[in-house]
Amino acid sequence: VISLRSIWPHAVLAMACGLCLLPIVAIAVTALSGDGETIWQAAPELFRGQCWSSTLVAFWGSLGALILGLGAALAVTDAQFPGRPILSVALSLPLAIPGWLLGAIWIGAARQGLVPAPQGIGAAVLVHALTLYPWVYLPTRAALSGQSAQYRDLARSLGLGPWRRFFQVRLPLIAPALGMGALFVLVQILGDLGTAELFGIPSLSGGIHDAAFSLWRRDWAAQTSLVTLLPPLLAVALFAWLWRRAAWHNPSNRFAAAAPRRLSPLPGTLLTVGLTALLLPALLLPLALLLWWAWLSLGSWPLSGLASMTWGSLGLALAALLLVLPTALLLTTLLARRPALARWRVLLPIAALPFALPGAILALGLLAAASAAPEGLARSLLSNSPGLLLIGLCALAFPLALFSLRLGFIQLGPELGDLCRCCRITGLRRTWRVDMPLLGRQIGAASLLILITLLKELPVTMIVQPFGHQALSLRIYSFAGMDLLEESAIYALVIVFLVAIAAWRLDRLCAEAPHAAD
Amino acid sequence: MHPLHLLSALAMLSLAVVSPQLQAADTVRVITDRTETHLAPLFRYYQETTGDTVQAVYVGKGLLARLQAQPTEADLLISSTAEVVEAARTEGLLQAWNSPALAALPARFRDADRAYIITSYRARGLFVSKERVPVGQPQRYEDLITPAWKGRVLIRAGTHPYNLSLFCQMAEAWGLPRTEAFITGLKANLARTPKANDRGQVEAIFQGVGDVSFGNSYYMGMMLARDDQRPWGQAVRYVFPDQDGEGTFVMRAAAGLTTATANTAAATRLLEFLAGDVAQIYLANTLGEYPINDKLPLSDSARSLGQEQPGISDGRFKICEVAVRDSTKHLAAITAILTKVNFNQ
Numbered sequence: 001v002i003s004l005r006s007i008w009p010h011a012v013l014a015m016a017c018g019l020c021l022l023p024i025v026a027i028a029v030t031a032l033s034g035d036g037e038t039i040w041q042a043a044p045e046l047f048r049g050q051c052w053s054s055t056l057v058a059f060w061g062s063l064g065a066l067i068l069g070l071g072a073a074l075a076v077t078d079a080q081f082p083g084r085p086i087l088s089v090a091l092s093l094p095l096a097i098p099g100w101l102l103g104a105i106w107i108g109a110a111r112q113g114l115v116p117a118p119q120g121i122g123a124a125v126l127v128h129a130l131t132l133y134p135w136v137y138l139p140t141r142a143a144l145s146g147q148s149a150q151y152r153d154l155a156r157s158l159g160l161g162p163w164r165r166f167f168q169v170r171l172p173l174i175a176p177a178l179g180m181g182a183l184f185v186l187v188q189i190l191g192d193l194g195t196a197e198l199f200g201i202p203s204l205s206g207g208i209h210d211a212a213f214s215l216w217r218r219d220w221a222a223q224t225s226l227v228t229l230l231p232p233l234l235a236v237a238l239f240a241w242l243w244r245r246a247a248w249h250n251p252s253n254r255f256a257a258a259a260p261r262r263l264s265p266l267p268g269t270l271l272t273v274g275l276t277a278l279l280l281p282a283l284l285l286p287l288a289l290l291l292w293w294a295w296l297s298l299g300s301w302p303l304s305g306l307a308s309m310t311w312g313s314l315g316l317a318l319a320a321l322l323l324v325l326p327t328a329l330l331l332t333t334l335l336a337r338r339p340a341l342a343r344w345r346v347l348l349p350i351a352a353l354p355f356a357l358p359g360a361i362l363a364l365g366l367l368a369a370a371s372a373a374p375e376g377l378a379r380s381l382l383s384n385s386p387g388l389l390l391i392g393l394c395a396l397a398f399p400l401a402l403f404s405l406r407l408g409f410i411q412l413g414p415e416l417g418d419l420c421r422c423c424r425i426t427g428l429r430r431t432w433r434v435d436m437p438l439l440g441r442q443i444g445a446a447s448l449l450i451l452i453t454l455l456k457e458l459p460v461t462m463i464v465q466p467f468g469h470q471a472l473s474l475r476i477y478s479f480a481g482m483d484l485l486e487e488s489a490i491y492a493l494v495i496v497f498l499v500a501i502a503a504w505r506l507d508r509l510c511a512e513a514p515h516a517a518d
Numbered sequence: 519m520h521p522l523h524l525l526s527a528l529a530m531l532s533l534a535v536v537s538p539q540l541q542a543a544d545t546v547r548v549i550t551d552r553t554e555t556h557l558a559p560l561f562r563y564y565q566e567t568t569g570d571t572v573q574a575v576y577v578g579k580g581l582l583a584r585l586q587a588q589p590t591e592a593d594l595l596i597s598s599t600a601e602v603v604e605a606a607r608t609e610g611l612l613q614a615w616n617s618p619a620l621a622a623l624p625a626r627f628r629d630a631d632r633a634y635i636i637t638s639y640r641a642r643g644l645f646v647s648k649e650r651v652p653v654g655q656p657q658r659y660e661d662l663i664t665p666a667w668k669g670r671v672l673i674r675a676g677t678h679p680y681n682l683s684l685f686c687q688m689a690e691a692w693g694l695p696r697t698e699a700f701i702t703g704l705k706a707n708l709a710r711t712p713k714a715n716d717r718g719q720v721e722a723i724f725q726g727v728g729d730v731s732f733g734n735s736y737y738m739g740m741m742l743a744r745d746d747q748r749p750w751g752q753a754v755r756y757v758f759p760d761q762d763g764e765g766t767f768v769m770r771a772a773a774g775l776t777t778a779t780a781n782t783a784a785a786t787r788l789l790e791f792l793a794g795d796v797a798q799i800y801l802a803n804t805l806g807e808y809p810i811n812d813k814l815p816l817s818d819s820a821r822s823l824g825q826e827q828p829g830i831s832d833g834r835f836k837i838c839e840v841a842v843r844d845s846t847k848h849l850a851a852i853t854a855i856l857t858k859v860n861f862n863q
Contacts (some may be wrong), residue, residue, distance in 0.1 A: 123735020
C-alpha cells in the first residue's frame with residue numbers, strides 16, 4: 001500500500017537530486033540550443049590549446065598538492081620535531097588565501113623586486129599546489145591519526161620494511177582520504193579563472209568567460225562547460241568509488257594510538273626548516289606583504305565599508321550554512337535510517353556535481369535556469385537576486401555538508417539504531433538527543449568547510465550578487481584587477497583572518513582521531 | 519466621505535502638486551560593469567542633490583548574461599563598453615528613452631533609435647617606449663605590422679572587450695580583408711603571447727619585453743598617479759595613431775534604459791544627469807576619460823597626451839567615427855579571424 005508516509009522520503013530525496021541537477025540540465029540545454037558551429041568546430045586550435053593548458057595545470061597542480069599534503073601529514077603524524085605543535089596548525093592555514101590572491105601578491109612582490117616575476121604555467125601550478133595542499137593535508141592527517149598502531153605492529157611482525165609497510169599497509173588505508181583530497185584539489189583547479197588570468201595562460205574556464213561575456217556566445221560557453229564537466233564527472237565517479245572503500249574501514253574499533261617518533265636534533269631541525277620553507281611562499285611572505293601594504297594605506301581604510309563588506313561575506317555564508325545543514329541532516333538521516341532508500345545514495349555523487357562546476361559555469365547555469373523558469377512562483381524566486389545567490393552558495397555548500405554528515409552516520413554504525421529502538425528513542429527525539437551530539441565533530445567540520453569555501457567564493461558572488469551587496473572577495477578582486485594591491489590589502493587581511501580562524505578550528509577537529517567519536 | 523479621509527486626500531494632493539522634490543524621490547536600480555570606486559561617489563552626489571535613491575549592482579563579469587536572465591531587475595544599464603549595451607539592444611533588453619535633453623546630444627553620442635547614449639570615451643591608441651622608439655613613430659596602426667616592428671608589439675588578449683571593439687571598428691572602417699591582414703600581421707609581430715591588462719603591457723615595455731603596446735588613454739594618468747607605476751608611465755609616451763588618415767579609434771562607455779517600466783522617469787533623469795556637465799566633468803577628472811561635451815575641460819593627464827605629435831593640441835585628437843551598431847555586427851567575423859590566427863596563444 002502506497003501511503004504519504006512511505007512516499008515523502010522518496011519525494012524529498014528525488015527533489016534534492018533534481019535541484020542539484022538543475023544547473024547541469026540548464027547548461028546542457030543551452031549547449032544544444034546553438035544554431036551555428038560548435039566551439040570545437042569554430043575554433044579547434046583555440047579549444048585544444050585551452051584543453052591542453054588546463055590539463056597540464058590541473059595534473060601538475062593536483063600532483064603538487066598531493067605530494068605536499070601527504071608529505072606534511074606524514075611528517076606531522078609520524079615525527080616529533082621542534083615546533084611540531086605550531087607547524088601542525090600552521091600547515092593548514094594556507095587555506096585562508098585564495099589562489100588568485102596569492103598570485104596577485106606574488107606579482108606585487110615581484111614588482112617590488114622581492115621575488116622573481118612569476119609567470120606562465122609553472123607559476124600557476126605552484127600557486128595551486130601551495131594554496132590547495134591543505135585540502136589533502138587535513139583529511140590525510142586525520143586518516144593517519146586514526147590508524148591504529150596495531151596495523152604497524154602487525155606489519156612489522158610480518159617482516160615488512162619501512163617502505164613496504166608504507167606502500168602495502170598504510171597507504172591503502174589512507175587512500176580514500178588522500179584521493180578525496182586530491183580530487184577536491186583537481187576540481188578546484190579546473191574551475192579556477194583568476195590564477196590563469198593573472199599568469200596569462202589559456203584555460204577552459206577562461207574560454208567559458210570569453211565565450212559568455214566577450215563574444216556573447218552562451219552556446220559556446222555551455223559547450224565548453226560540458227567538456228569542463230568531464231574531468232569532474234570522472235572525479236566524482238572516482239570519489240564515489242573511494243567513498244565506498246572508505247565506508248569499509250572503521251578505525252574506531254580496537255584503536256591503539258601510535259606515538260610519533262622523536263627525531264634526533266639534525267633531522268628534526270631539517271624537518272622544521274623544510275616545513276617552514278613550505279609555509280614561506282604560501283603563508284608567511286604573503287601575510288607579511290599584506291600587513292605591510294595595509295600599513296602603507298592606513299590613512300585610507302574605509303572602516304564603515306569594511307564592516308558592511310565583512311558582514312556581507314559572513315552573513316551570506318552563515319545564511320547558506322543555516323539552510324544547508326538542516327537539509328543535509330534530514331537527507332542523511334533518511335539515508336541512514338531507512339534501508340529502503342538505499343538507491344537514493346546516488347544523491348551523494350549528484351550533489352557533488354554543482355560543486356565540481358567552475359563557479360562561473362554554476363552562475364551561468366543559475367542564470368539560465370532563472371531565464372527559463374515559467375512565470376509564477378519559481379520565476380519570482382529565481383528573479384530575486386539575493387535568492388539566486390543564496391541558491392548558488394547553497395549548491396556549493398551542500399555537498400560539503402552532505403558528505404561530512406554521511407561520513408558521521410557511517411562511523412556511528414548500524415548498531416546505534418538498534419540500541420535507540422530498544423530504548424524507544426525514535427524520530428526527531430533520536431535526532432536531537434542521540435544523533436546530533438554524536439555527530440558534533442562532523443557538523444562542526446562541515447560548518448567550517450562551508451565557511452572557508454564561501455568566504456573566499458568569487459565567481460558566483462560576482463555574477464549573481466544582489467543589489468547593494470558588498471563582499472570582501474568582490475572588493476579584493478576589483479582592486480587587484482586595477483593593480484591596486486595596497487588598497488586591497490586590508491580587505492584581504494580581513495578575509496585571511498576570518499578563514500584562518502575557521503581553518504584553525506578545522507585543523508583542531510581533524511587532529512582529533514576518529515576514535516574520539518566513540 | 520469621512521472628513522478625515524477628505525482631509526488626508528487633500529493633503530496628499532497638495533504635497534504632490536507643491537513638492538516636486540518629494541515627487542522625484544524615486545529609486546533607480548542600476549546594473550553596471552564599471553567599478554564601484556568610480557561610480558559610487560557620483561551616485562552619492564546624485565542622491566544628495568535630487569533626492570532620488572540609486573541602488574547599484576557592480577557586476578564585474580557577465581553583465582549581459584545577467585540582464586538576459588533577469589531583464590527587469592534594473593532600470594538602467596551602464597557599461598564601460600558600448601558594445602555590451604548595443605548587444606543588450608539587439609537582444610531586446612532596452613527601451614527607448616524619451617528626453618529632449620538627450621535628444622539634443624550630438625548624433626555620434628546617441629543611438630539612432632534612442633536605445634542608449636554614450637557617456638564618455640577614451641582613445642585606444644599606443645604606448646610607445648621613449649627610450650627605444652624615436653619621436654614620430656609609429657604613425658599608423660598598420661605601421662605595427664611592418665617588419666620593422668617584428669617581436670616588439672604588446673597587447674592584451676584579443677578576445678578582451680577592448681580589443682574586440684577595436685578590431686570590430688577597424689572592420690567597419692577599413693573593411694574585413696584589411697582588418698584580417700592587420701590582425702594576422704599583428705600576431706606575427708607580437709613580442710609575447712597576449713596576456714595581462716593594458717598597464718601590464720606598459721610594465722613590459724618598461725622591462726624591455728617590447729617597445730609598443732595597445733592601451734586606453736586614461737591609463738597614462740592612472741600610472742603617473744601611483745608611486746609604484748609611475749616609472750612605467752614615465753618610460754612611455756602616448757601616440758594617437760592615424761592622425762593623418764582616418765583617425766584614432768575610441769572605446770566608448772554607454773548607458774541605456776532597460777525594459778523595466780516601474781521607474782522609467784527616474785531612470786531617464788539619471789541618464790540625463792550622466793550626460794550633464796557635472797557627471798561629465800567628474801568622469802573626465804576621476805577616470806581621465808573624454809567628456810561627450812567637447813566644450814568641457816579635459817583632465818590634466820588627458821591634456822598632456824600626444825604632446826610630441828603634430829596636430830595634437832591639448833590632448834584633443836582626430837577620431838575615426840564608427841557607429842557602435844555598425845561595428846558590433848562584425849563580432850562573429852572578428853572572432854573567426856582571431857581563432858583562425860590563434861591570436862591568444
